Amino acid sequence: MNGRLQGRxxxxxxxASGIGRGAGLRFAQEGAKIVIADLDREAGERTAAEIRAQGGAAVFIRTDTASAADNDAMAQKALDEYGRLDILIASAGISHAGYDPAHPGSQRRCPIVDKPLEEWERVIRVNLTGVMLSNQAAARxxxxxxxxxxxxxxxxxxxIGPAPMLADYSVSKAGVLMLTRVLALELAPHKIRVNCILPGHIRTPMTAGLYETAQLMPPIGRYGEPADTAAALLFFASDDSSYITGKHLAVDGGRT
Ligand SMILES: NC(=O)c1ccc[n+]([C@@H]2O[C@H](COP(=O)([O-])OP(=O)(O)OC[C@H]3O[C@@H](n4cnc5c(N)ncnc54)[C@H](O)[C@@H]3O)[C@@H](O)[C@H]2O)c1
Known part of the structure; x- marks a missing residue:
């Protein structure tokens, strides 16, 4: 296999799932060796096996990105297994504290005045602190x-667009955007680029069942697929964007 991520x-x-899985499949086709890190062992092992079945190299490590120790072990796994770490894609996330992968699309929408503190803290912990911890472990x-x-x-x-009833989610994602910009400046002297994508409505297990209402249809006339986000992630992960850092790109079919 020869591609834009050969040797990386x-x-x-x-x-294991959705946007992250789509990136894994595509990146492997472009020549990268892949470490799949996810809470879900069964799905993660399955995705790694899928990558190997298509001729790529992939291993799985069970990781809770809310844990600093797990992020550390995850980054170390790349070195132990493949001798280097060139790219981190931080896609792990939840849409609300009680999200149950067995019941996709079961988002609990809740106004801020009724929001239980534990739910707020869980979403911020996974979606924002977890991204920071994974960035930190990889960057080190x-x-x-x-x-x-x-x-x-x-x-x-x-x-970038407030989502009523999903304040925790919206705030966590705005935090990721600013984290990306700050880290880009801190890591630029080390030739480490940091960018982010802003997916719109992408069909994944997280959003299954959400898109039955026509009002959500993006201007481009279809919902996004993990292959659409994988293409944008590949751009930022590859040398095609070697002079771009601290930037965000909406992958949303014109939604914003
Ligand atoms: N699907 C969309 O429309 C959409 C839109 C905007 C942003 N996003 C973001 O994209 C990312 C991926 O979402 P997706 O749609 O692929 O959902 P998904 O549920 O298909 O995949 C998310 C994966 O993250 C894993 N995960 C959750 N918490 C974790 C943790 N603490 N540690 C390790 N792994 C954990 C899950 O097990 C799952 O495999 C999320 O950050 C989500 O917020 C998705």
Whole structure:
């Protein structure tokens, strides 16, 4: 296999499913070796096996991105398994504290005046602190290796357009956007680029069942697929964007 990520090693959080899985499949086709990091062991092992079945290289490590120790072990896995770490895709996320992967689309919408503190804290912990911890663990190793690198975070269009009843989610994603910009400046001297994508309405297990209402249809006339986000993630992960850092790109069919 020969491609735009030949010789690179990519860690993908949330890589078991949806947007992360789409990136794993595409990046492997472009020559990258993949570490799938996810809470869901069964789905993660399945995705890694899928990548190997298409001729790529992939391993799975069970990771809770809300845990600093797990993020550390995840980044180390890339070095232990493949000897380097070039790319981090931070896609792990939840749409609300009680999100149950067994019941996709079961978002609990709730006005801020009724929001239980535990729910708020859980969403911020996974969607914002978890992204920071994964960025930190990867960046530490990239700096030490001295080969530069690319970090791409998965935010949301909810970062730039307020989503009523989903304040925790919106705020966590706005935080990821600013984290991306700050880190880009901090890591630029190390030749590590940090960018993020803002997906719109992408058909994944997280959003299953959400798109039955016509009002959500993006101007382009279809919902997005993980292949659409994978193409944008590939741009930021590859040398095609070697002079771009601290930027965000909406992948939303014209929604915003
Ligand atoms: N699908 C969309 O329309 C959409 C839109 C905007 C943003 N996003 C964002 O894209 C990212 C991926 O979402 P998706 O649609 O692919 O959903 P998904 O549910 O299909 O995939 C998310 C993955 O993250 C994993 N995960 C959740 N919490 C984790 C944790 N603490 N540690 C490790 N892994 C964890 C899940 O097990 C799952 O495999 C999320 O950050 C989401 O907020 C999605």
């Amino acid at each position: 090693v990519a860690v993908i959080t949330g890589g 190793r990239m700096i030490k290796a001295g080969n530069g690198g690319a970090i791409v975070n998965v935010s949301s269009i909810a970062a």
